[in-house]
Amino acid sequence: MQQEWLAERFEDERRQLFGVAYRMLGSTTEAEDAVQESWVRLSRSDTDAIDNIGAWLTTVVARVSLNMLRSRKTRGEVSLDAGPFGAALPDPVVVLDDGATQDPAERAMLADSVSMALLVVLDQLSPDERLAFVLHDLFAVPFDEIATMLDRSSDSTRQLASRARRRVRGGTPQREVAAQREFVDAFFAAAQDGDLDRLIGALHPEVVLRADLGQGITTYRGAAKVAGNAVMYAHADRVTHPALVNGAAGVAVTFHGKLFSVMAFTVVDGRITEIEAYAAPTQVAKLAETLGLESAHS
Template sequence: MTGAYGIFAFMASHTDFEDHRRHLWAVAYRITGSVADADDAVQEAWLRWHRLPDSVAEDPRRYLTTVVSRICYDQLGSARARRETYVGQWLPEPLVTGAGGSGRRPDGSDVEEQVALDESVGMALLVVLERLTPAERTAFVLHDLFSVSFPEIADVIERTPESVRQLASRARKRVRAEAPRRSVDREEHRRAVEAFLAASTGGELADLMEVLDPDVVWRADGGGKINAARRAVVGHDKAARYGLGLWRKYGQFGQDDPLAMRVVRCDVNGAPGLVFFQHGQPLAVLAFSVHDGRITEIDAVVNPDKLRHVPALPDPGETVV
């Protein structure tokens, strides 16, 4: 393509892709659980799209969904190998909105414009999806979350449609069995997080235990770069002691230097959560699952590699707690 026709054709092609970018990123993030991998998958899909001859893809959304899904499916194989040697517990990269009053990432993109922040992107579900095989996860995400047909998914993972149906069914049963009890009421969730924050700052063990479900699970992902529990802390007594120990350790930062430590209320993967900042830079992101007014799961991401996309606090001197 040359001249004016080539320019207009490129612009039309670019517009077609941008119309579907949010959908593609949503698919990629749910399949991979990684912001960086989702970014890479969408970028690779963009490059492949622009290398296509004119009019090859009659249905751009369907074609691009297949392309980005194949890329993510391939990524899962290598990611699975990396996670087998990962130090400590592996958690998905969190999606943070509202930290410091901003939902924007360091590259200027808007998280809420990239991905629909509904229950299917919750941290608890993503943790369960990590326990599935790459084929099960891809089949479940595409069919159950995005209504992609079994024959289309079969093209992505190179299985028969009947095999894909069985994979999705097996994954669905496991998700239902292992997903934590959780509240779908946002206000109830917010109140539980506020109670957690108040009890933590108050320093009373009994108060914090009261906020936590007796069988609460606290996971922490430091990736071997930040000191964090290598295994899940289970039970409200152990979890409360663990949490207060962390608060006593890191909360000291703010005593002599008022700019050193800040805690910001925000949304983490679409639900109320907390971000801890040290000198304006993200130190930890906490996601919560809540049921009947008590916290059933806490997922704390402290690996700095997984916080690169979290925006810095615009005003480190602002009082937020």
């Protein structure tokens, strides 16, 4: 009975635990590993000595994520692409956008806290800065508790979060999904029509497309290059379905009814400035399972 009760309590906290780990690590696979490790530690602990299981689990998953992040930095993992994403795009959080999937509050939370732009900026922070910002600003964990995890003073931890906050505010454009959707739809309409002039007009002159096909990131720069790529891949049998990708307007692309890729867009001042295309077979297979679809790569 005790173990069943403990498992139920853990499941109650799973969503928040995954949220902490994902924002720390930028990878759903690593985040799931960190969450599972927190369960292993809980199941082996004396729960009678734990006053607040939710807070205890949050602390554990944060410590596990911090250690994973420090290990990643120590190994000197470097990017195959000179951009901020490294050798693979961060795993996206994707929800098909049928207009009824989430209420406005949930949409706002997702857009603010899991946006692709935020993940990019977080990846540029030190592990300690990232932990301080994620736990305090996104999950309201007191600085005293964070300071204990980092073996720092509360004042030092506040400074870490403040420094991270300044970088985040400077690097994450404001997003409004409904407004973005209009420009994303126009982009795909122009691509289907093979209209290069309309496509180029929808893109910022210095737009960047990053495509992850499973063998590192291929980067295309400039409106003409990205527009040409879009026309080349346009096909009547490839259908785009509106989706929220990391809280922003994106699409799930199906081919003969099977998930082929997922695309995320950044729109600034009416122009598309960045596109991330997720087409790595293993990643698409995982996303297809999450969305209840078959994978075109299976």
